[in-house]
Amino acid sequence: MKPVIGPVVVVEGRDDTANLKRFFYVDTYETRGSALSREDIERIARLQEQRGVIVFTDPDYQGERIRKMISQAVPEVGQAFLKRGEAVPKSKTAGRSLGIEHADFEALKEALDGAFTGRSPDKQELISQADLMRLGLLAGIDSRKRREYVGEVLRIGYSNGKQLPKRLAMFGISLEVLEKALEGFE
Structure with a gap:
């Protein structure tokens, strides 16, 4: 039986969605790569209010750029991270890009289980x-x-x-x- 992911997971593309759906019952919102419009941000904000959102982008420059844009606009979104080594293609024909579409079940589960919920502890002090x-x-x-x-x-x-x-x-x-x-x- 597949685990259920309650919040909507924001990913970059359909291959990420396909890989997540192989292992989980999950709804995703695809940013279509690095393109992120004002409408996308508004939809993600609405989804956050209705169901909660976990941003789960690739561990590369574009993924971090998208994560930053969403987090600045909707700071309460959750965050899930893959290690770079977990996002490497398994075959040489898959190209050289890092991506969620290349991760196995264990890596995806660990990242989603450890997803930050978007709410900081009230009295957490910055490390100097x-x-x-x-x-x-x-x-x-x-x-x-x-x-x-x-x-x-x-x-x-x-x-x-x-x-x-x-x-x-x-x-x-x-x-x-x-x-x-x-x-x-x-």
């Missing part, structure tokens, strides 16, 4: 810039690699130095959890 610098996530030689690693391990996607404290707070990630996540970085 001093802490981020101490952990090598800002202003260091390998800061970008560390942020990429943290985004993968914590399943929150990549964030630049300016976005990182906000994203950590949005997901309710404490300094202790962040430090533990970085223990495996080499």
